[in-house]
Amino acid sequence: MIIGLEHYLVLGAILFCIGFFIALSKKNAVGVLIGVELMLNAVNLTLVAFSRFSTTEIALSTQVFVVFIIAVAAAEVAVGLALALVVYRNRQTISVDRTTLLKG
């Protein structure tokens, strides 16, 4: 059996689903961020797989896109962790279950 595009796509789908489940179910805000990072990684893996197995022009622009996703993910993590710190300082917890100030 030759390892082709489908293998990588299924792998990316599994990774995305694990990250999605972590982001939805974890109580800790940093845990939720970890889940989001896994989802971004899964999408990057899918894009790189497409870049390997498609035409040359698509290959290049997909890889540039992956570079942009990584840059935006880094910015997102920096701001997200700073927010977690601020929430902890003000409310002494970063559990997303107990941060219910906006709950109606």
Next chain:
Amino acid sequence: MSEFGFHLAFWSLAAMTIGGASMIMVSRNLIHAVVWLVLSMLGVAGLYLTLSADFIAVVQVLIYVGAISVLMLFAIMLTPRAERDNSSSLKTAGPAGVVVIMVMIATFWVAIDTDWGSVREAALTDQARLIGESLIKHYILPFEIGAVLLTAALVGAIALAREDDEDAAVHAASLQAELDGREFDPVDVVDPPLPAVLTAELPAEPESEART
């Protein structure tokens, strides 16, 4: 790469990635979860190498494994021990599981059932140069916007996370009081009692005119 070596690399890296991700789900300690995340991301970097995307693999190791995980560890260490619990919330785990299984079925179906067209045999060579050239030719505007975004995010993160001067002074004074074994009252720091020199009676005005 020989066919057997490629298979070995793909399956072991896939196991490493999925295994690390699953351990994040299971582990109760947040620090362990971040270490498992590092393993998973190293696996993804290896998978990039099996896809001949060498530049992206190096960037992945540098940014995800090097920077983002360390940033997460710092954020965890700055919140006390009670916040290192990584357990799942029982209330949301059930509905989340249902949604995730539906997403999984849909993505699997799309990935396997779709005809993705012709497959290119050879990988792109000289990728770092090609990516760099297209970044400053075709994608110059997104590149500049990305630079502005990163600057704004860093300034924003610092502005959010830094303590006020007053908070920092209170924190330092409480630590000092603990070292000295004194009672600590934060009001003393915010509105300190005047030093003895100032509250004492002022001496009489010196006779300046006589000297001149």
